[in-house]
Amino acid sequence: MTDLPNYYHAVGRNNNTTAGDHSTTNNIKKNNQPQQSTLILSNNETNQDDHNPPASTYMEIAGIHGKPYREWAGDHKKEEQKASDFDYEDRKDTLPVPSRFGGYCNHGSVTFPTWHRPYVMLVEQAIGEAASRLAADIERANPQEVGLWVPEAQRLRFPYWDWAALKVRDEGLPPVLIDDEVEILVAGDQTEVIRNPLSYYTYQGGVPPDFQDELSPRTGMAYFSSWTRSFRHSTEDPVGSTNKEALQQAVRGTVDFVRSQLGLLFNMGDDEDPAHAFDRFSNSVIQSNDVFEDEEPITPLEVIHGRIHGAVGGNGHMSSPDYAAFDPFFFLHHSNVDRIFALWEWCYPDYWMGDGYRDPNPDVDRSFVWTQERGTYMQVYNEQILPTGARGALYPFRLENGEYWNSEQARFLGTSAYPKYYSYDEFLGIKVDREASAEERRAARRRIYDFYGFNPSTAAAKTNRASWSHIPVRSSKEAGLPELFKEINNFRIFVVAVQLPEHAFNRTYSFELQYNQGTESRCIGAVTVFARPDHSPCKACAKRRSFGSITHGAIPLPFSLVNDLIVKSRAERTTATFETTATDIIKTLSAALVDASGKLLASARGGDEAPTVPRERVASSTVIPAKVALYTSGVAEKIGDANHPVHLFDWKRHNDLFPSGWRAEDDEAI
Structure with missing residues (x-):
């Protein structure tokens, strides 16, 4: 048998x-x-x-x-x-x-x-x-x-x-x-x-x-x-x-x-x-x-x-x-x-x-x-x-x-x-088991990111244009974009790129980005590392742990917040440049590493003016983020086609957010 x-x-x-x-x-x-x-x-x-x-x-x-x-x-x-x-x-x-x-x-x-x-x-x-x-x-x-x-x-x-x-x-x-x-x-x-x-x-x-x-x-x-x-x-x-x-x-x-x-x-x-x-x-x-x-x-x-x-x-x-x-x-x-x-x-x-x-x-x-x-x-x-x-x-x-x-x-x-x-079920007119043309798919993309509140075209129309006049954008022609695309002058999106060691804390933890201005402090984004502990029998995780795998994420800064900061930056400076504006934005930011139970593990304050972390509280290089940097991008629209997705281009990397280092708020981070 x-x-x-x-x-x-x-x-x-x-x-x-x-x-x-x-x-x-x-x-x-x-x-x-x-x-x-x-x-x-x-x-x-x-x-x-x-x-x-x-x-x-x-x-x-x-x-x-x-x-x-x-x-x-x-x-x-x-x-x-x-x-x-x-x-x-x-x-x-x-x-x-x-x-x-x-x-x-x-x-x-x-x-x-x-x-x-x-x-x-x-x-x-x-x-x-x-x-x-x-x-x-x-x-x-x-x-x-x-x-x-x-x-x-x-x-x-x-x-x-x-x-x-x-x-x-x-x-x-x-x-x-x-x-x-x-x-x-x-x-x-x-x-x-x-x-x-x-x-x-x-x-x-x-x-x-x-x-x-x-x-x-x-x-x-x-x-x-x-x-x-x-x-x-x-x-x-x-x-x-x-x-x-x-x-x-x-x-x-x-x-x-x-x-x-x-x-x-x-x-x-x-x-x-x-x-x-x-x-x-x-x-x-x-x-x-x-x-x-x-x-x-x-x-x-x-x-x-x-x-x-x-x-x-x-x-x-x-x-x-x-x-x-x-x-x-x-x-x-x-x-x-x-x-x-x-x-x-x-x-x-x-x-x-x-x-x-x-x-x-x-x-x-x-x-x-x-x-x-x-x-x-x-x-x-x-x-x-x-x-x-x-x-x-x-x-x-x-x-x-x-x-x-x-x-x-x-x-x-x-x-x-x-x-x-x-x-x-249908979502924004999209039925994922039905065939569609390339143009229908592109139009759907625009509806999707608009639904999620991340439409750069809409945001650009709401900005204080005079305050943004010093923000440079490369021309679409110079950037080699298709002929019918045109850049939105003096407007960029701001995104914080984050790279985190997957097994830094032997469990799941999060990077939380915070905005601080005067007495106001609020979380504006987060990237979570979903990780197994070292004692887990998972061989795939053990392999990634052995070569120090990195989790990638990004936190788009809210459009309205960036606009307010740029307006404030222009008002407080006799002359403002793209670089000084980026610096002013960075210094309003801070970050925390917290585990899933809410335990604060480490923190950092943005900008060159932040106080240096005392040597005895410096967080270990094995647990702090591999990268936290500000990026900006220009935006190009297709002329005469409001349903076409925008094109993000002319990406630029600005300063790292936390040059003064990470402070260990718990001994686990040392």
């Missing part, structure tokens, strides 16, 4: 040929419809470990992302493949720690968005299968409701929560994502209050034995070995709790930051190197920056996603990559990350990782391959990444034929793409 493989194919909701739309969680506010009820009930169903098949339990699916570092139950092998399998009874696998099985990590890699796509499809599939079973059971027990539950269950797609929607600034998370109980519709047009599976997850059978507390050198931070359920913004308490007020404050307070960063992400031009553009968009490390030096600053999707992890998690599960997926919000978050990916790849269909990237210097004939030790036991040290073939495998997710997904198959949601059986 042959040994048949025990696969759980991650193929999404392929129960019919119709691609259902993911919709926002705003559509499940009242939970009074059969589809909404089956979403809640099926989530609760997958939380049970006696669920069949085992691979579709929430514990198994969440465990793919990090702890407990064991092979996913849905990816068992044929007999001839089992030689490489992890075995808890084999000491070569378990000793020393980290073990031979190093997880499935695809962070800091061009595969970040493509790997997480079948991951979201997997949870949608498991919940969809449970929903169909539950709906069928309800109709069998209630013949008068036949046709009411099963069709809605078939149409069910896992929702997303749009953390960049403007109303989040006022409303924060909706009750259905934070209340521990929820009222749903049940058979017979009755309602019932049940446990809310979108708020928290309780470990079935107790906390896994290899869960470890994540500690700072002196105090406990997160008691993952004791907490029997997931928490957000918990106190440092072995019992654990969710501080809803702190959670909502953090979520509301991060909206403007990520909106401006998303706006800049959709401001990429049409003439970039395709592989480099996808690298800049997709992941925190931006490997191709090694040869594309001093590129215009941008915040990759992975880094924006890390900010949401930190804001929702606080001192809790979402802030730690090893435990994040055990918070049910993880998949609502990643469904929205996938939605942003779908929008971006629809807008920029020609930008793709390809087989690698080339040196941009036309006089140098060099090409480079994507590499990463991606963390699985099946991959060799520093293996090449390709979009297809064996080196493109997105472990552990398999297709119907038993082969692994690859990045090329994970691309796009249109009808000509590899079937995924879902799309997203």
Whole structure:
């Protein structure tokens, strides 16, 4: 008898040929419809470990992302493949720690968005299968409701929560994502209050034995070995709790930051190197920056996603990559990350990782391959990444034929793409599974960055033009832009570029940029590093740690703030130059490094006039940012076409923000 493989194919909701739309969680506010009820009930169903098949339990699916570092139950092998399998009874696998099985990590890699796509499809599939079973059971027990539950269950797609929607600034998370109980519709047009599976997850059978507390050198931070359920913004308490007020404050307070960063992400031009553009968009490390030096600053999707992890998690599960997926919000978050990916790849269909990237210097004939030790036991040290073939495998997710997904198959949601059986609801007139012309895609980009409040044309029209008259912009003709583009005279955007050591503090932390003027002090932007601790068994993270990987981000300065500072700079000086204006802006800025629990680790004050940090409080070079510098860019518009995206050009780097150094506010930073 042959040994048949025990696969759980991650193929999404392929129960019919119709691609259902993911919709926002705003559509499940009242939970009074059969589809909404089956979403809640099926989530609760997958939380049970006696669920069949085992691979579709929430514990198994969440465990793919990090702890407990064991092979996913849905990816068992044929007999001839089992030689490489992890075995808890084999000491070569378990000793020393980290073990031979190093997880499935695809962070800091061009595969970040493509790997997480079948991951979201997997949870949608498991919940969809449970929903169909539950709906069928309800109709069998209630013949008068036949046709009411099963069709809605078939149409069910896992929702997303749009953390960049403007109303989040006022409303924060909706009750259905934070209340521990929820009222749903049940058979017979009755309602019932049940446990809310979108708020928290309780470990079935107790906390896994290899869960470890994540500690700072002196105090406990997160008691993952004791907490029997997931928490957000918990106190440092072995019992654990969710501080809803702190959670909502953090979520509301991060909206403007990520909106401006998303706006800049959709401001990429049409003439970039395709592989480099996808690298800049997709992941925190931006490997191709090694040869594309001093590129215009941008915040990759992975880094924006890390900010949401930190804001929702606080001192809790979402802030730690090893435990994040055990918070049910993880998949609502990643469904929205996938939605942003779908929008971006629809807008920029020609930008793709390809087989690698080339040196941009036309006089140098060099090409480079994507590499990463991606963390699985099946991959060799520093293996090449390709979009297809064996080196493109997105472990552990398999297709119907038993082969692994690859990045090329994970691309796009249109009808000509590899079937995924879902799309997203319409956004600003954009439907990501529909074909469009190049001009339609360009017009959509402009609507997107305008929606996120990052439209340089609109900002330029609101500036005090007389005060900006000394701000130089290179002519579009001199810069070699297309003939129909014309620069906006005496106007530039201001962006702070940030590069942070990924493993500086042995956990997730943030760089927060602050504006200070008189008695006013407020945070105007942030870049979050979503990092595992040193003791994590993740081999991909260990590899990045060994070569000192850097997380890239950018903080666009608010247009209105820059205008006010330029007006003030002109008023206070008899003569103002571009350089003196940049200096005046820098000296109003300061920064802080804080961990996910809010602990202040280090700080810095901007400008040459800031006091020098005392020698005994100077922060270690291993934890401070690798770069914090001010950049500005000119803006060109297409003549006679208000729907065409602007072109950012004539980028200039100005001074570093913190020449007086970083002060260690906690001994951990020394």
